[in-house]
Amino acid sequence: MTSSAPTMAPLSQGTLPCLELENVTISYGGSEAVRGVYMQIPRGQITAFIGPSGCGKSTVLRALNRMNDLIEGCSLKGRVIFDGQDLYARDVDPVEVRRRIGMVFQKPNPFPKSIYENIAFGARINGYRGDMDELVERSLRKAAIWDETKDKLKESGYALSGGQQQRLCIARAIAIEPEVILMDEPCSALDPISTLKIEEMMHELKKSYTIVIVTHNMQQAVRVSDMTGFFNVTPKADGDGKVGCLEEFAPTETIFNAPSQQATQDYVSGRFG
Amino acid sequence: MAFNSSTSISGSALSGFQRSSLRFQGQLPRNRWNLLYTCLAGVFAATAVLPLVLVLAYVLVKGGGLISLQLLTQLPPPPGLDGGGIGNAIIGTVVVTLIASLIAIPVGIGGGIYLAEYSQSGKFAQFVRFGTNVLAGVPSIICGVFVYGLIVSTRVFFDQSYSAMAGGIALAVLMLPTVIKTTDEALKLVPNELRWGAIGIGASKFVTIVKVTLPSAFTPIATGVVLGIARAAGETAPLIFTALFSPFWPEGVFNPIATMSVLIFNFAIMPYEAQIALAWAASFVLVVMILAANLFARWLGRFAQA
Numbered sequence: 001m002t003s004s005a006p007t008m009a010p011l012s013q014g015t016l017p018c019l020e021l022e023n024v025t026i027s028y029g030g031s032e033a034v035r036g037v038y039m040q041i042p043r044g045q046i047t048a049f050i051g052p053s054g055c056g057k058s059t060v061l062r063a064l065n066r067m068n069d070l071i072e073g074c075s076l077k078g079r080v081i082f083d084g085q086d087l088y089a090r091d092v093d094p095v096e097v098r099r100r101i102g103m104v105f106q107k108p109n110p111f112p113k114s115i116y117e118n119i120a121f122g123a124r125i126n127g128y129r130g131d132m133d134e135l136v137e138r139s140l141r142k143a144a145i146w147d148e149t150k151d152k153l154k155e156s157g158y159a160l161s162g163g164q165q166q167r168l169c170i171a172r173a174i175a176i177e178p179e180v181i182l183m184d185e186p187c188s189a190l191d192p193i194s195t196l197k198i199e200e201m202m203h204e205l206k207k208s209y210t211i212v213i214v215t216h217n218m219q220q221a222v223r224v225s226d227m228t229g230f231f232n233v234t235p236k237a238d239g240d241g242k243v244g245c246l247e248e249f250a251p252t253e254t255i256f257n258a259p260s261q262q263a264t265q266d267y268v269s270g271r272f273g
Numbered sequence: 274m275a276f277n278s279s280t281s282i283s284g285s286a287l288s289g290f291q292r293s294s295l296r297f298q299g300q301l302p303r304n305r306w307n308l309l310y311t312c313l314a315g316v317f318a319a320t321a322v323l324p325l326v327l328v329l330a331y332v333l334v335k336g337g338g339l340i341s342l343q344l345l346t347q348l349p350p351p352p353g354l355d356g357g358g359i360g361n362a363i364i365g366t367v368v369v370t371l372i373a374s375l376i377a378i379p380v381g382i383g384g385g386i387y388l389a390e391y392s393q394s395g396k397f398a399q400f401v402r403f404g405t406n407v408l409a410g411v412p413s414i415i416c417g418v419f420v421y422g423l424i425v426s427t428r429v430f431f432d433q434s435y436s437a438m439a440g441g442i443a444l445a446v447l448m449l450p451t452v453i454k455t456t457d458e459a460l461k462l463v464p465n466e467l468r469w470g471a472i473g474i475g476a477s478k479f480v481t482i483v484k485v486t487l488p489s490a491f492t493p494i495a496t497g498v499v500l501g502i503a504r505a506a507g508e509t510a511p512l513i514f515t516a517l518f519s520p521f522w523p524e525g526v527f528n529p530i531a532t533m534s535v536l537i538f539n540f541a542i543m544p545y546e547a548q549i550a551l552a553w554a555a556s557f558v559l560v561v562m563i564l565a566a567n568l569f570a571r572w573l574g575r576f577a578q579a
Binding site for chain 1: 471
């Protein structure tokens with residue numbers, strides 16, 4: 001299960017970036033939450049965002065599929081490029097963006113429907129025309145929860161344990177066959193065994209998807225990710241509050257063994273603050 | 274700093290407080306006041322429930338004995354004669370309440386959805402919320418006068434003045450604030466994670482509301498709607514000069530119609546025994562119907578928790 005030899009310097013090996021952030025600054029109301037982020041997220045790999053609370057890593061993650069649109073007063077400057085297109089261009093349909101870039105949240109949030117319907121719902125509203133039973137089985141298998149649920153597909157999604165619910169939510173995200181899956185601290189509400197199952201599953205999933213994960217657990221970042229971005233909070237220039245920024249973005253091994261920034265070194269070795 | 278070391282049971286003689294026995298002492302002032310206020314609260318609570326129990330018991334005794342198949346299926350007798358029933362008024366109440374529901378439920382739920390899901394808590398939404406609260410406090414007779422002026426006196430419906438339709442509209446105005454408020458509150462209780470879940474897999478806002486948010490708020494909304502209907506079904510004032518009354522079977526929704534509350538109002542003050550008895554019987558039926566609606570609402574509420 002331990003990290004399967006992350007490729008060093010993936011971008012230089014001809015891997016195309018899947019998502020590109022160019023000078024992204026995100027503000028809530030009038031105050032900036034995160035400033036000046038440049039980043040190239042590689043395709044087919046797992047990218048982890050780490051950093052202290054309030055550094056804006058979740059904010060940046062939500063910006064990648066325009067979930068921030070739902071938050072009143074949230075605005076973004078800069079460009080987020082996916083498939084050669086700026087996601088924040090005026091003619092982009094956010095619903096279509098979220099169909100291509102799925103999301104799994106911190107707290108498991110299955111719909112109050114049956115396990116089967118939880119999976120089928122997303123597929124149906126996305127106009128899926130194939131064999132629904134087969135899609136449900138395939139999605140549940142990919143999320144490593146088929147064996148636990150195959151006999152009770154008609155039962156409510158709420159009847160599952162927390163860890164199972166989270167895998168159900170991942171299966172639900174997979175069912176619409178997105179290109180990218182965003183995960184916002186998917187294991188923070190789970191016990192170590194469920195966490196392990198989800199990490200194993202992520203290693204399987206990265207064969208077909210690009211994954212971006214926010215985590216507070218640095219061991220988790222080491223175990224699952226190929227690339228790691230370290231976000232930090234710095235006092236604003238005018239001395240009024242704090243703003244997040246991307247301190248360092250490099251292959252996971254570099255971040256944890258030979259970071260170029262002192263702040264990264266302090267954070268990953270637990271000498272922060 | 275004087276402290277009484279004789280009552281101090283622990284060694285902490287330096288404490289600034291008196292330490293007394295752990296045993297309960299009824300004669301202490303705090304315990305006496307406690308008892309007094311507990312009794313007082315009990316008396317007020319009993320007084321508050323008393324009217325409810327008395328009304329139910331009185332209506333049961335006076336009207337319960339008259340219940341028969343004839344009562345539910347026949348027309349009221351002409352003044353001076355015996356027998357007869359309140360069949361037309363029962364049908365009338367159902368018809369008028371149904372019209373009110375058909376108007377108030379779609380408008381109210383739609384308004385509640387707008388407030389909770391679409392409005393960005395701007396000026397307009399604040400105005401609608403404030404207006405809803407004001408409307409909820411408007412006396413029911415004002416609703417009746419309003420609909421009288423708007424529909425009855427202007428004869429907009431096929432040149433008819435008093436009609437079941439006018440009565441239904443008056444009741445709908447009464448129901449509307451309840452339905453809007455319960456929908457608004459119920460949708461606000463749906464956790465945001467659920468909306469994000471749907472939007473995160475590419476659902477549009479419309480699909481999210483119709484397929485995920487509304488179903489999970491169904492029970493509180495349904496409960497509120499049933500309570501609103503029960504409230505409207507018992508209203509008299511807005512019906513007196515909108516639906517009026519009719520001693521005959523209903524003749525369509527654009528004619529005057531009998532309703533139970535107006536029947537009670539009319540018959541209870543008549544100088545004839547038979548009519549007064551019918552008023553009591555109608556009171557009993559009306560109370561039972563409203564009680565049943567409330568029980569149904571509670572049952573719906575339990576349905577959700579399961």
